Amino acid sequence: MTDLEYPRVVKVLLTGFEAFGTTPVNPAQRVAERLHGEIVNGVEIVGLVLPNVFFLSIERVTGAIESFHPQCVIMLGEYGGRSMITVERICQNYNDSARYELADNSGAMLNGVPTIPGGPVAYHSTLPIRAMVRTMRAAGIPSDISDAPGTNVCNHLMYGVLHHIATNRLPIRAGWIHLPHLPETAARDDHIGAPSMSEETAVAGVLAGIRAWLENPQDVDIPVKSRWQI
Secondary structure, X not given: OOOOOOOOOOXXXXXXXXXXXXXXXXXXXXXXXXHOOOEEOOEEEEEEEEOOOOOHHHHHHHHHHHHHOOOEEEEEEEOOOOOOEEEEOEEEOOEEHHHHOOOOOOOOOOEEEOOOOOOOOEEEXXXXXXXXXXXXXXXXXXXXXXXXXXXXXXXXXXXXXXHXXXXXXXXXXXXXXEEOEOHHHHOOHHHOOOOEOOHHHHHHHHHHHHHHHHHOOOOOOOOXXXXXOO
């Protein structure tokens, strides 16, 4: 993130994408910027805004991991059409943004391209996803677990970062949180009828997720009631 001073000791690396596609303002960028430099229960957060570009986004995050040595990496993105904060369970080694006719910000549209040729089919989040959702709901924030991160840059980055952590045997827990549209995006003519969430609620939800990570070295073994996700 430019024009911001990074803390000396980073415990949580919080990433968010810049605007992309038909999204004029990305809630992930807003939240990462808002929480940069915050301290939660003695833990410092560094926010990093990323280019919404295949492969380059992975390079930026793995570079930040090498520089700041965080104990946790939480990646944020926008998922238009969802009404809740969704904590992703899984990511796959497959990129297919061409199906949505959605290019990244370099103009690339991938069609059936793996993130890591010959890599594992998928990775699971290593965050305590049940505990995170339960903590968010206890704070009055609509949230759920998702098993469908898509096949665009969000899934791509989550896979690339988890692969980097696994192959280098790093003691880092990592995963993904998707945020709904901001109200100003949902108010656009091309998004009329789409659900939205205020920046303040999204910030509170991510903070609740970070607290759940701190309080749960292992995820809770309690089912989380869910609805089908798009």
